[in-house]
Amino acid sequence: MVLNRRLEYGFNGYQVPTMPRAARSARKRCSPKKKVEDYSMCAFDLLATVAGKLLGGKDTSSPSINLSTKHDQVATTGGNSNEECQSSQKQLELQPYDQVASEIVGSKPVTSNDDPGDYFKEAKRAAMGFTDIKVSSDGPAVVTSDKLEKNEIGHFPESIAVDSCPNLKSSNYKLDNEINRKNVVELLECSNAPQDNGPGIYSLKDQVVWDAKPLVQISPGSNAKMSFDEEKSGPCDIFSQGKDNAVLDGKDGDKNSSGCTHRSNLKNPSSPAPCMGDRRIRKVLASTCQKVSTKWKEKLFPRHDVDLESDNCDKKSFYKFQGSQQIFPFKKRKFFDLNCQSNSGADIDGDCSDGRETPSMVGQRSPYQAANSNVKFRIESFRVPELFIEISETATVGSLKVLYFLLDNVLRTVMEAVSAILGGELRVGVVLEGKKVGDDSKTLVQTGICHGNNQVDALGFTLEPNSSQDVHFATRRVGPSVFHGSTCHPRSRYSHSRTELYEGIFDEPKGANNLGNAAESDRGSATSPTDLPTKVTSDSKALVPFSAGNRKNLVLVPVRRKSKHSEIAQRRIRRPFSVAEVEALVQAVEKLGTGRWRDVKLRAFDSAKHRTYVDLKDKWKTLVHTARISPQQRRGEPVPQELLDRVLTAHAYWSQQQAKQQLKHQYHGHHHHHQPETRLLL
DNA sequence: CTTAGGG
DNA sequence: CCCTAAG
Known part of the structure; x- marks a missing residue:
């Protein structure tokens, strides 16, 4: 018996803050609505990109970056700030893809006869678009989770500082401390509402961050100064605000971007983050994303005349860099297909079966430091999308804030998701009519699963953390996700039928039809996304994104769905009336x-x-x-x-x-x- | 939760 | 089909 249903994925329980209503309506006109999951997915996507960039390196020898969060004040003073790597820091490590692939796929072939747990685990992973990601939370790192737990705010309560290499003059890099930051988001929200140029700053979020189109690139190799010194100005200019005008001074012995041969053994937390030259964030106009970049530029720097093309010497090195690296086609399309599920189902075809491409470890690594937490995890394989962020060399701190915001968000999202999803083993549960079917030895018939259509409709699967060490995740972070409806049992090997999982195949009752008898799936009680919770609900652990005087900045807020079946809304499949x-x-x-x-x-x-x-x-x-x-x-x-x-x-x-x-x-x-x-x- | 309409 | 203002 095979019941193909659509499966829904998402970062359960997490929502991306929404923008003010006004802004929303404005945006509405310009872009199609996006759902929470879209944002989340995009965030993930972007993160993958950024991370890949940061982590990447031709020398796949042992590239890794440190993502650490500090609980203490992030005094980004001097290159000293790099004392970083305390025992508790996150470490991302890239490893040859093949190795991982074999681990995931090879060593653990998933077949219908195997443990369903693996099956779903893989499916889930694949759905997340991270088939090739692996996270290991071993080592001293794990310990850190405790801290996080204690933190009322959640995992990454405080701001994650996108720390730059020591070379960056701390004096100018006050992003974190000095800016009484109302938080980037806040700034965005407030400053927005500009003239009615449509979506205003929000488009930033949409275009740059969530669209996951290649927009940001972080090029550690050069020491260009952030440029973009914007002219002051315009109402829409959220970057030229008072002291925010400080210009980052990325000076230093710059090495050409491609040349960063950094050494640092990031693996060794204690060692100062290797700084490959300055870390520079600059705008890049990859041909593939020119349009986007332009848009972004326009949005961010409305009146800026900076000519990206003439972006000087760096440009040269940049392109060089770009060329040298292999751009990894991040199958975003696929990614979304999986998630968005085409109604026809026809759109999804075998193409998805090649879920694993060779990850290209490219780019240069740069110390990437997040502040505040001490959870470690390691990504052994990462799929690297195309390119991303870009910021000029002379951008002001104000503009940096934006970047910060973006990265922060992305990182958080990714970390959260990764931790939640891959941090521990996942256990599959079968739910029939709301009740868990505990006995795995029972036959389907015995449990009634194979009976009437009603039963089928009531059938669901849960995927939840099973790691004892990650109770934290299990209880709070990852609400059990539910695969509403699915095959009664996994069929065929995952690698080949993966797409089948995603298809919401609905066999239209042909001919004589039963107006309702047919076992028809239903989206179920998907809860509609709610707006940004700016308040903390005692039990949701949601965070207040920003409060005055509070450095904690915006974060993805864990939200507990009211329904036990926390699913993310998905457009229902089309079913023409007969x-x-x-x-x-x-x-x-x-x-x-x-x-x-x-x-x-x-x-x-x-x-x-x-x-x-x-x-x-x-x-x-x-x-x-x-x-x-x-x-x-x-x-x-x-x-x-x-x-x-x-x-x-x-x-x-x-x-x-x-x-x-x-x-x-x-x-x-x-x-x-x-x-x-x-x-x-x- | 239902209606009624626009998207 | 979705989204929502209204009731």
Whole structure:
């Protein structure tokens, strides 16, 4: 028995802060709405990119970067700040892809006969687009999680400082301390609302961060100064604010970007972060992302005339760098396909089966330091997308803030996700009608799973951490995710049928159809994303992104879904109404009218779980429209004219009734109004 | 939760 | 189909 259903993935429980309503509406006009998961996914994507960039290095020897968070004040003073690596720091380590691949796929072939746990684990991982990621939380690192736990705020409560190499003059790099930062986000939000140039600064988030298009590149190799010294200015300019104008002085012996041969054995936490030259963040206009970059530039530096092209010498080295590295096609597309699930399902095909490409470890590493926490984890393999961030050499601190914000967010998201997802073993649970099916030895029949359709609908899977050492994650961070509906049992090996998992295959009831009998999946009780929780709910551990005087900056807020089945909303698959359904609908409406969709639903589609009253209402709407247009303009399965005629008739009738009712009310409301209601009934 | 409409 | 303001 095979029940293909769509699986939904996401960073359970995490939401990306939303922007103010006003900004939202503005943005709405320009870009399609995105859902929380999209942001999360994108964040992940971006992070992958950034991390890859940071971690990458042609010398795949042992590139690694340190991601550490400090609890203490992040006094980014002098190169000294690098005392960093305390025992508790995060370490990302890149390792040859193949090695990992074999570990994931090879050594643990997942077949239907194997432990479902592995199966889902892989599926989940794949869905996350990190098939090739591996995290090991061994070593002294693990210990650190405790600290995090203690922290009320959550894992990465405090700001993560994107620390630069020692070369960077701390005096100028006050991003962290001096800027009374209202937090980048806040700045963004406040400063935004600029003239109505549309989305305003928010587009930054959208374009740069979440779109995951290549936009940011961090090129550690050069010591260019941040440039972009913006002119002061414009209202939209959030970068030129008072002291924020300090210009980063990235001076130092610059090595050409490609040349950073850094040594540092990042693996050794105690050793100062190797700084390959200065860390420079600059804008890059990769041909592939030119458009985006431009956009970004426009948004961030509205009036800046900086000519990216003429971005001096660095440009040269930059391109060199770029060229030398292998751009890894991050199958973003695929990534999203998995998540967004095409309705037709046709879009998803074998292409996904090649989930593993050779990771290109490219780029140069730079000390990348996050502040505050002490959890360590290691990424042994990382898929590197294309390119990213870019900031000029003379950008002001203000602009840095933006970058900071971006990176911070991304990093956090990734770290969280990685930790949560890969930090521990995952356990698969089977849930039937809300109850867990504990006995794995029972047969499907015994548990009733293979029975009626109802059972099937009630079948779900949970994926939850199983690591005792990561209780923290298990309890708070990762709400059990639920794969709503799925195959009764994993079939075939994952590597080949992976895509099948993602397909929400819905076998349309052909021909004679049962308006509702068919086992039809339903998106389930997906909870709709809520807006940014700016408040802490005692049990959700959500954070207050920013509060005055609080350095803690924005973070992804863990949100506990009300539903135990924490799923991320996903657009339902399209299920065209069959003629039979239309027939049923028409009949019901003829009887009940057009204002009682609830009743219509109960009357004619009670058993069709996937047809909500709203759906029925919408269908009626389209039916009316269809009936009014010429047959040539109609699409889809043709609806008998007879039915369409009835639709028009019924529609006319009930519309009249409705008008009648309204008039009646009006009449009663205004006793002086004596217009005979019948007058309009003609 | 339902309606009613716009997207 | 989705999203939501309204009721």
